[in-house]
Amino acid sequence: MKIPEQGMSPQQVMEQLQQARSGDADWRSGRTWSLVYWAGEEHTELLKRAYSACFSENGLSPLAFPSLKRFETEVLAMAADMLGGGPDSCGSLTSGGTESILMAVKSARQWARAERPHVTSPELLLPITAHPAFEKAAHYLGVKPVHVPVGKDFRADVAAARELLSDNTILVVGSAPSFPQGVVDPIEELAALAAGHGLPCHVDACLGGFLLPWLRELGREIPPFDFSVPGVTSISADIHKYGFAAKGASCILYRDEQLRRHQYFAYSTWPGGIYVSPTMTGTRPGGAIAAAWACLQHLGRKGYLDLARRIMDLSDRLRKGIAAIEGLYIFGQPVASVFGFGLEEGNVYLLGELMEQRGWHLDRLQDPPGLHLMVTPVHEPVVQPFLDDLAECTRQAREQADESLSGMAAVYGMMATIDDRSQADAMAIEFLSQLMKPEA
Numbered sequence: 228m229k230i231p232e233q234g235m236s237p238q239q240v241m242e243q244l245q246q247a248r249s250g251d252a253d254w255r256s257g258r259t260w261s262l263v264y265w266a267g268e269e270h271t272e273l274l275k276r277a278y279s280a281c282f283s284e285n286g287l288s289p290l291a292f293p294s295l296k297r298f299e300t301e302v303l304a305m306a307a308d309m310l311g312g313g314p315d316s317c318g319s320l321t322s323g324g325t326e327s328i329l330m331a332v333k334s335a336r337q338w339a340r341a342e343r344p345h346v347t348s349p350e351l352l353l354p355i356t357a358h359p360a361f362e363k364a365a366h367y368l369g370v371k372p373v374h375v376p377v378g379k380d381f382r383a384d385v386a387a388a389r390e391l392l393s394d395n396t397i398l399v400v401g402s403a404p405s406f407p408q409g410v411v412d413p414i415e416e417l418a419a420l421a422a423g424h425g426l427p428c429h430v431d432a433c434l435g436g437f438l439l440p441w442l443r444e445l446g447r448e449i450p451p452f453d454f455s456v457p458g459v460t461s462i463s464a465d466i467h468k469y470g471f472a473a474k475g476a477s478c479i480l481y482r483d484e485q486l487r488r489h490q491y492f493a494y495s496t497w498p499g500g501i502y503v504s505p506t507m508t509g510t511r512p513g514g515a516i517a518a519a520w521a522c523l524q525h526l527g528r529k530g531y532l533d534l535a536r537r538i539m540d541l542s543d544r545l546r547k548g549i550a551a552i553e554g555l556y557i558f559g560q561p562v563a564s565v566f567g568f569g570l571e572e573g574n575v576y577l578l579g580e581l582m583e584q585r586g587w588h589l590d591r592l593q594d595p596p597g598l599h600l601m602v603t604p605v606h607e608p609v610v611q612p613f614l615d616d617l618a619e620c621t622r623q624a625r626e627q628a629d630e631s632l633s634g635m636a637a638v639y640g641m642m643a644t645i646d647d648r649s650q651a652d653a654m655a656i657e658f659l660s661q662l663m664k665p666e667a
């Protein structure tokens with residue numbers, strides 16, 4: 228394939244673009260339970276306008292674009308305030324949760340290099356339920372992940388963490404909440420463990436950062452997870468998830484300057500000039516920064532509280548409905564609108580396939596096997612139709628033997644039979660390599 232010799236008109240391009248989208252997940256119908264966070268048409272239009280206004284600007288240079296610097300620092304200050312930060316709290320905007328987590332691990336690694344020179348093989352202490360972005364960070368940054376088991380409630384086992392902590396540990400991690408089961412790790416105990424050894428503690432609130440504070444205000448029981456907990460030194464919180472901003476916006480926040488300095492990168496001997504950059508990326512899209520600022524300004528505290536109330540009302544109805552279906556059970560005690568469920572008898576992946584055939588896209592969980600929901604206001608009109616289909620498909624899945632598994636059920640079934648996880652990883656990479664060919 229080559230760049231076309233003669234470009235097409237904007238109209239032709241858009242026609243082709245829209246045509247290409249016809250096979251995409253139809254999230255607007257509420258049948259997709261992950262990937263997209265939507266807070267209404269008016270809000271989305273504002274995000275687009277703010278994004279477009281700063282479409283060409285580049286957050287790499289706060290000197291050239293003081294407006295972007297202002298938007299970024301104001302968003303960070305508002306987020307830190309929401310998450311119990313004090314006057315010294317600071318951070319950076321990043322492209323998403325993964326980059327925020329990469330930065331948290333990078334800061335801890337650099338901190339250890341400066342303050343713990345005896346550490347030659349740095350280790351990251353993280354619950355098995357922590358997001359794979361930590362594994363990625365460990366992989367990229369030459370840090371060894373040390374896995375903390377979780378209890379029956381799917382929360383990190385602090386006693387096990389204590390045993391696994393070593394002279395090489397550079398960072399202790401907890402989630403608020405975790406992706407798979409939506410539970411909050413015992414952050415107070417993990418942070419105390421870290422602080423007791425003079426170590427930083429990162430809370431991954433990519434999912435909950437812009438939701439849990441409002442749920443607490445609404446009177447829900449939310450375990451302590453933010454900077455109000457002594458020993459929590461950094462927090463990741465995604466504005467492009469339950470913050471409802473445009474994609475490409477997350478906060479990495481620090482209790483104070485000390486750790487953030489270790490995040491920054493400078494190279495002052497380059498013939499191209501003195502280079503200094505806060506995060507992974509060089510160029511930083513001005514649109515995402517402006518839209519994040521516009522989002523917070525538009526929703527305000529009241530807007531977030533209203534959204535949180537609506538989302539939790541939907542989640543409560545869904546959880547109650549799922550638990551009432553014979554054979555299904557919810558994993559643990561999810562605190563918010565992210566949760567998983569399993570099937571007592573039968574193959575839950577088969578249930579996933581049957582739901583897929585009816586147009587419902589649910590993420591798959593493993594260990595234990597389950598299906599996953601991330602609830603947003605787009606799901607408002609589909610609660611009952613979803614529950615009706617789920618009840619019917621559950622009945623079918625419990626009756627049907629699994630010999631004839633297809634689709635993701637076959638993939639998960641096959642992957643579960645492979646003992647060597649590096650072989651399973653290699654197969655996943657091979658799958659992606661094949662998928663990303665234009666003809667695939």
Ligand SMILES: Cc1ncc(COP(=O)(O)O)c(C=O)c1O
Pocket residue numbers: 322323324325326358360402404405406431432433434465
């Ligand atoms: C708990 C948690 N942390 C981190 C991430 C990574 O975020 P992103 O996909 O924006 O990189 C996710 C994504 O779902 C998440 O659920």
